[in-house]
Amino acid sequence: MTIHKLGLATLLISGLALNNVAQAQTEADISGILGGGLSFGGETLVDDIRFYDGSSDEVKTGEGLWIDFGFRAGFEGWALKNTIGYKSGGVFASNGDATFSRMPLTVIASLDNNGHLFGAGFTYEFNPELEIDLPGLYGTAEFENALGLVLEYENNHDTWAWGVRYTHIDYDYDPTGESFDGNNIGAFFNWYF
Numbered sequence: 001m002t003i004h005k006l007g008l009a010t011l012l013i014s015g016l017a018l019n020n021v022a023q024a025q026t027e028a029d030i031s032g033i034l035g036g037g038l039s040f041g042g043e044t045l046v047d048d049i050r051f052y053d054g055s056s057d058e059v060k061t062g063e064g065l066w067i068d069f070g071f072r073a074g075f076e077g078w079a080l081k082n083t084i085g086y087k088s089g090g091v092f093a094s095n096g097d098a099t100f101s102r103m104p105l106t107v108i109a110s111l112d113n114n115g116h117l118f119g120a121g122f123t124y125e126f127n128p129e130l131e132i133d134l135p136g137l138y139g140t141a142e143f144e145n146a147l148g149l150v151l152e153y154e155n156n157h158d159t160w161a162w163g164v165r166y167t168h169i170d171y172d173y174d175p176t177g178e179s180f181d182g183n184n185i186g187a188f189f190n191w192y193f
Helices: 002-024
Strands: 029-041 044-050 056-060 064-075 078-093 096-113 116-134 137-142 146-157 160-168 170-173 178-181 184-192
Touching: 029 078, 029 160, 044 078, 044 096, 044 116, 056 078, 056 096, 064 096, 064 184, 078 116, 096 146, 116 160, 146 170
Parallel strands: none
Antiparallel strands: 029 064, 029 184, 044 056, 064 078, 078 096, 096 116, 116 137, 116 146, 146 160, 160 184, 170 178
16 A cells, blocks of 8 residues: 555656756657557456457456557657556446546656667556446455556657557455556557647
8 A cells, every 4th residue: 555655656746857857958849649549468357358259358447448649748758658548458248338448647757769768667557447237246346555666668750659558456355355457568658749
């Protein structure tokens, strides 16, 4: 719990520090960000969800689509990016759904080599929640907020960029004391304005 509070404080302070750094360095290029992506991986939360056609699927902690927004400060040779968003993945069927959703707040510092950005940072995911609404199985499981490490490559083209991201994170479920591996890799696209 203390690690999570420390991580949250670090992320919030970094947003405030970004403003001060931008003011101190007048050559900073501040941009808004609107982006999204798709990730794969993680541990299985719900297994063997059956469909009418006989096929089955599962819900994993690392999978899902995300959309985020925020800002980036570009400096000579490096950049600092701060975003908040919504990420959800799961199984969607005509007779019900099973989803795992969360709200990631992410801060990444990157070295810029002619538009190729190599970055590392942190993500703090608020309100991780498993929601199941299937025939014979219904309920919600709320997980603890989670702090994770992010490694990222971004290919930047001024107003847009694409990239890949690795996230190392675990989700704790307090009622049972279990921890679930949420490590995942994803591809993303950003628009800078």
